[in-house]
Amino acid sequence: MTMEWDALLPSDAPPAGDMAAIFELLERPGVLSFAGGLPDTAGFRTAQIAAAGTEVLTRHGPESLQYSPSPGFRWFREFLSERLARRGIPAAPAELVVTAGGSQAFDLVCRAMLRPGDHVLVEAPTFLGALATLRLFPVTVHGVPVDDKGLSADQLADDLRRLRRQGIRPRFLYTIPNFQNPTGCTLTEPRRRELVRLATEWELPVLEDDAYGELGEGAPLPALKALHPAGVVFLGTFSKIFAPGLRLGWLAGPPELAQRVVGIRQSTDQCPSSFAQFLARACDTAGILDGQIEDIRTALRRRRTATLDALARYMPEEARWTRPDGGYYTWVTLPPPLDAGKLLPHVVMQQRVAYVPGAAFYPKPADGHRQLRLSYSLVEVAQIPDGIARLGTAFRSALSAR
Amino acid sequence: MTMEWDALLPSDAPPAGDMAAIFELLERPGVLSFAGGLPDTAGFRTAQIAAAGTEVLTRHGPESLQYSPSPGFRWFREFLSERLARRGIPAAPAELVVTAGGSQAFDLVCRAMLRPGDHVLVEAPTFLGALATLRLFPVTVHGVPVDDKGLSADQLADDLRRLRRQGIRPRFLYTIPNFQNPTGCTLTEPRRRELVRLATEWELPVLEDDAYGELGEGAPLPALKALHPAGVVFLGTFSKIFAPGLRLGWLAGPPELAQRVVGIRQSTDQCPSSFAQFLARACDTAGILDGQIEDIRTALRRRRTATLDALARYMPEEARWTRPDGGYYTWVTLPPPLDAGKLLPHVVMQQRVAYVPGAAFYPKPADGHRQLRLSYSLVEVAQIPDGIARLGTAFRSALSAR
Numbered sequence: 138m139t140m141e142w143d144a145l146l147p148s149d150a151p152p153a154g155d156m157a158a159i160f161e162l163l164e165r166p167g168v169l170s171f172a173g174g175l176p177d178t179a180g181f182r183t184a185q186i187a188a189a190g191t192e193v194l195t196r197h198g199p200e201s202l203q204y205s206p207s208p209g210f211r212w213f214r215e216f217l218s219e220r221l222a223r224r225g226i227p228a229a230p231a232e233l234v235v236t237a238g239g240s241q242a243f244d245l246v247c248r249a250m251l252r253p254g255d256h257v258l259v260e261a262p263t264f265l266g267a268l269a270t271l272r273l274f275p276v277t278v279h280g281v282p283v284d285d286k287g288l289s290a291d292q293l294a295d296d297l298r299r300l301r302r303q304g305i306r307p308r309f310l311y312t313i314p315n316f317q318n319p320t321g322c323t324l325t326e327p328r329r330r331e332l333v334r335l336a337t338e339w340e341l342p343v344l345e346d347d348a349y350g351e352l353g354e355g356a357p358l359p360a361l362k363a364l365h366p367a368g369v370v371f372l373g374t375f376s377k378i379f380a381p382g383l384r385l386g387w388l389a390g391p392p393e394l395a396q397r398v399v400g401i402r403q404s405t406d407q408c409p410s411s412f413a414q415f416l417a418r419a420c421d422t423a424g425i426l427d428g429q430i431e432d433i434r435t436a437l438r439r440r441r442t443a444t445l446d447a448l449a450r451y452m453p454e455e456a457r458w459t460r461p462d463g464g465y466y467t468w469v470t471l472p473p474p475l476d477a478g479k480l481l482p483h484v485v486m487q488q489r490v491a492y493v494p495g496a497a498f499y500p501k502p503a504d505g506h507r508q509l510r511l512s513y514s515l516v517e518v519a520q521i522p523d524g525i526a527r528l529g530t531a532f533r534s535a536l537s538a539r
Numbered sequence: 540m541t542m543e544w545d546a547l548l549p550s551d552a553p554p555a556g557d558m559a560a561i562f563e564l565l566e567r568p569g570v571l572s573f574a575g576g577l578p579d580t581a582g583f584r585t586a587q588i589a590a591a592g593t594e595v596l597t598r599h600g601p602e603s604l605q606y607s608p609s610p611g612f613r614w615f616r617e618f619l620s621e622r623l624a625r626r627g628i629p630a631a632p633a634e635l636v637v638t639a640g641g642s643q644a645f646d647l648v649c650r651a652m653l654r655p656g657d658h659v660l661v662e663a664p665t666f667l668g669a670l671a672t673l674r675l676f677p678v679t680v681h682g683v684p685v686d687d688k689g690l691s692a693d694q695l696a697d698d699l700r701r702l703r704r705q706g707i708r709p710r711f712l713y714t715i716p717n718f719q720n721p722t723g724c725t726l727t728e729p730r731r732r733e734l735v736r737l738a739t740e741w742e743l744p745v746l747e748d749d750a751y752g753e754l755g756e757g758a759p760l761p762a763l764k765a766l767h768p769a770g771v772v773f774l775g776t777f778s779k780i781f782a783p784g785l786r787l788g789w790l791a792g793p794p795e796l797a798q799r800v801v802g803i804r805q806s807t808d809q810c811p812s813s814f815a816q817f818l819a820r821a822c823d824t825a826g827i828l829d830g831q832i833e834d835i836r837t838a839l840r841r842r843r844t845a846t847l848d849a850l851a852r853y854m855p856e857e858a859r860w861t862r863p864d865g866g867y868y869t870w871v872t873l874p875p876p877l878d879a880g881k882l883l884p885h886v887v888m889q890q891r892v893a894y895v896p897g898a899a900f901y902p903k904p905a906d907g908h909r910q911l912r913l914s915y916s917l918v919e920v921a922q923i924p925d926g927i928a929r930l931g932t933a934f935r936s937a938l939s940a941r
Contacts, residue, residue: 140769142795145710145744147654178601186604187596194589199580202588202782237639237786241808248675252549253655270806273650308547342547367542380604382813384639384786393544404672406643410812411784 149275169524170491171511174318174465176377180436182429186380189419197415205411208399209235209387213414216421217373217387224350225363226371228389234398235409237384239348239374243311244270245405246344246370246388249397250308251276258296258310260288262468262498262505264318264346267311278500279307285459287324288312290331297339309342309370314361316349316464319498319510323462326358333365343369351378351430352437353463367391375417377465378430383413437465440513443521450522451529453536458511465514468495470507475535477509483535488527551677567887571926573913574893576720576867578779582838584831588782591821599817607813610801611637611789615816618823619775619789626752627765628773630791636800637811639786641750641776645713646672647807648746648772648790651799652710653678660698660712662690664870664900664907666720666748669713680902681709687861689726690714692733699741711744711772716763718751718866721900721912725864728760735767745771753780753832754839755865769793777819779867780832785815839867842915845923852924853931855938860913867916870897872909877937879911885937890929 193201208214214230221228236242243266251257251274259267261280271278279300281293293310300307312332314324324332336343345361350373362371374386388398402408420426444467448458455472469492471477478494485491495508516524595603610616616632623630638644645668653659653676661669663682673680681702683695695712702709714734716726726734738745747763752775764773776788790800804810822828846869850860857874871894873879880896887893897910918926 140742140744140793142744142793145742146652146795146799149654175606178605181601181604183596183600183604187593187600190596191589191593194585194592198585198589199583200784202583202585202784203580204577204778204783237808237812240806244807250548252551266806266809273803273806340542340547342542342544376606380814381606382602382604384808384810384812391542391544393548397548401675404642404668404675405646406639406786406808407668408786410639410786410815412782412814413812 165485165491168485168489168491169516169520169527171513171516171524172491172493173515174512175515176381176433177436177515180432181380182425182432185423185425186416186420189423189425190416193412193415193419201412201415203411205235205408205414207403207408208395209233209409210411210414213418216418220421221371221389224357224360226360226389227363227366228371231392232389232395234388234395234402235414236386236388237406237409238376238381239346239372239386240266240270242372242374242386242388243267243344243346245398245401246372246390246394247271247274248401249394250342256300256305256307258293258307259500260312260317261500262319262495262508263311264313265493265497267346268498268500276308280500280504281310283317283320283322285322287314287317287322287328288332290328290335293332294335297335297341307341309344310336311344311346312361313346313348315347315357316353316461316466318348318464319466319493319495320468321459321461321464321466322468323353323358329358329361329364333361333368336365336368341368344372345369346372348372348374348377349464352434354434354438355462362389370394378433379417379420379426383416384410385413385417434463437463437514439518440516440521441467443518444511444513444525447522447525451526453529453533456532465512467511467513469509469511471509471532472536473507475532476506478506480531480535484528484531488531490524490527490531492528567893570887570891570893571918571922571929572893573915573918573926574895575917576914577917578783578835579838579917582834583782584827584834587825587827588818588822591825591827592818595814595817595821603814603817605813607637607810607816609805609810610797611635611811612813612816615820618820622823623773623791626759626762628762628791629765629768630773633794634791634797636790636797636804637816638788638790639808639811640778640783641748641774641788642668642672644774644776644788644790645669645746645748647800647803648774648792648796649673649676650803651796652744658702658707658709660695660709661902662714662719663902664721664897664910665713666715667895667899669748670900670902678710682902682906683712685719685722685724687724689716689719689724689730690734692730692737695734696737699737699743709743711746712738713746713748714763715748715750717749717759718755718863718868720750720866721868721895721897722870723861723863723866723868724870725755725760731760731763731766735763735770738767738770743770746774747771748774750776750779751866754836756836756840757864764791772796780835781819781822781828785818786812787815787819836865839865839916841920842918842923843869845920846913846915846927849924849927853928855931855935858934867914869913869915871911871913873911873934874938875909877934878908880908882933882937886930886933890933892926892929892933894930
């Protein structure tokens with residue numbers, strides 16, 4: 138009564154996810170990990186959230202345990218709409234769909250917009266989870282280079298012209314304008330305006346992933362959605378500011394897209410968690426949400442400073458890295474001939490430190506070999522200098538061994 | 540700065556979901572609805588669940604608010620494995636994937652197993668949500684008739700032979716053996732054994748949807764997964780026994796499939812809710828889960844009896860209906876020339892009662908016009924006789940008007 142399942146399953150399955158490898162590194166005991174993109178729940182206002190959760194279950198027990206409407210509760214979408222309006226982002230409740238985190242929002246938009254053989258544009262490098270999602274469809278992914286000022290609008294214009302000559306019209310551009318994953322860079326305001334001008338001219342839909350948008354310092358730059366409401370789908374999440382364990386995010390698109398997404402949603406996980414919606418609103422009402430965001434910002438600022446200081450002290454002289462104004466990440470470029478991917482097993486085993494090699498973030502796996510992402514979101518300030526020093530030791534010794 | 544989104548979106552989108560129409564009927568004020576498949580949260584042990592939730596957030600706050608591993612926590616899969624073993628269902632932790640409800644489990648298995656142009660077998664009629672999911676891929680869906688004893692194994696054998704002559708090998712059979720949605724019928728034990736024999740002979744993977752399996756009376760029949768562990772993917776959910784608002788379900792497949800599903804899962808909503816896993820286990824440990832299942836069983840038995848009594852009293856003489864031993868549904872066949880779909884708007888507006896027309900549950904929309912699904916899960920016993928009487932009035936008057 139055995140069955141040959143491997144023979145029964147389609148042979149075109151994408152390779153096992155890079156995320157699995159990252160989670161495995163994270164779980165290796167005794168390794169100081171700069172690899173994952175997880176928030177530090179030790180900094181969460183857990184006791185206050187627990188009190189709010191108790192109140193939700195006591196006052197709204199039956200509703201919070203029942204199915205939610207597929208797009209999310211109307212009152213929750215109104216709450217999101219008001220929250221986004223405070224940042225100048227226009228999104229009516231009918232344009233909002235509540236999702237199981239930002240990744241599901243991206244997957245649902247892809248299911249609504251993509252068909253096999255389509256083409257899409259992403260930043261190079263970009264969020265590796267988005268690349269993994271795009272491999273499911275499958276589509277051809279074109280990378281547009283990112284520098285310290287974010288996505289290059291000039292390069293985007295060139296790429297659009299080149300693709301048009303080949304008869305290719307990309308379905309959308311996926312971009313992370315704020316504290317980008319993995320580079321930590323932020324798209325400058327002139328480039329935002331130039332990008333929106335191009336998107337309008339080319340009728341190119343833009344997917345704006347804002348996972349880290351509220352975790353920055355100083356006055357935030359205008360969202361692409363604020364500059365170009367009709368052409369931008371905004372992807373948001375509570376995973377970095379509130380509680381990823383609740384699975385709560387959203388998308389704000391034009392109503393035509395929101396409607397299609399809801400139709401698909403009904404055929405996948407049906408609806409978002411009711412309890413999560415009740416709890417997030419209760420924590421907002423009680424001021425817990427904004428207080429926690431402030432706490433997270435402060436912690437990230439300290440960790441960022443400690444990381445940049447340690448990099449200046451311990452990295453080989455020829456190495457370069459980005460200087461983020463918010464978010465989780467800095468992006469390190471090693472001098473040749475170092476290869477961040479080939480060095481990783483050695484660094485983990487010998488120096489007990491982990492990072493994500495740069496190649497994982499490129500649509501073409503051949504790119505980014507000298508680069509790596511450091512995430513300081515989960516590493517305490519006191520541990521950072523020693524961790525970066527150990528990284529520096531590994532890289533210096535690899536350099537001197539050449 | 541407007542954009543023509545309808546022109547930018549693919550033109551092959553499936554029609555707007557039937558589920559949306561059902562939810563709309565449910566929300567119409569003053570209508571007694573036998574339409575939806577929702578549990579009655581008024582019967583939930585909400586105060587006890589609230590106490591367990593408080594304890595989880597107090598004792599496991601940071602972990603329950605953090606991301607979960609993509610397949611679900613190891614300890615939660617061990618808990619599921621033990622729970623399933625008590626029902627004779629073999630499922631090792633490495634074969635289990637925790638999902639956002641049973642619908643997501645089905646969607647993930649479809650994403651792992653189906654490619655455009657594939658063929659699948661389902662019961663006719665079957666769960667309309669599964670039909671909507673299959674339309675997303677898209678695949679050709681073949682319906683195998685269901686009668687009072689469940690899926691017809693003879694008919695399945697005929698269909699498999701007929702398809703083979705056409706060079707078609709279905710990717711899987713999707714079946715709901717217990718208290719089937721929509722008919723309420725249960726696959727008999729001889730037919731289970733015959734079905735498993737056929738599945739083995741034809742190397743046909745079976746997807747066993749057990750949404751209602753714990754909501755029956757008397758000793759349960761052996762699960763297909765228990766009879767044929769290597770060939771059956773078992774789809775389970777907490778939505779009907781615990782709390783749909785937490786979005787918690789699972790699948791138990793062979794390890795090859797579970798691994799592929801986890802890879803896809805990382806590219807959609809990444810992981811199940813950590814809080815939901817903590818809360819479900821806490822409620823099991825405290826005896827709340829099994830107690831609540833007993834409460835739900837008792838309530839459903841009373842509602843079932845009231846529904847069958849009222850049908851005998853108020854339906855036109857030529858009408859027929861099924862006699863479920865558990866679950867939510869009875870399936871009514873009206874005498875010709877009545878058309879349940881055409882009558883529905885009249886019944887809702889005039890008699891203020893709602894049901895789901897039978898055609899929604901068939902792969903071929905032309906089928907099932909004389910049939911309809913009544914769900915008694917959300918209707919209180921005291922309301923049932925009057926509701927069914929109003930249905931009877933509508934049908935009798937339509938019959939006498941012919």
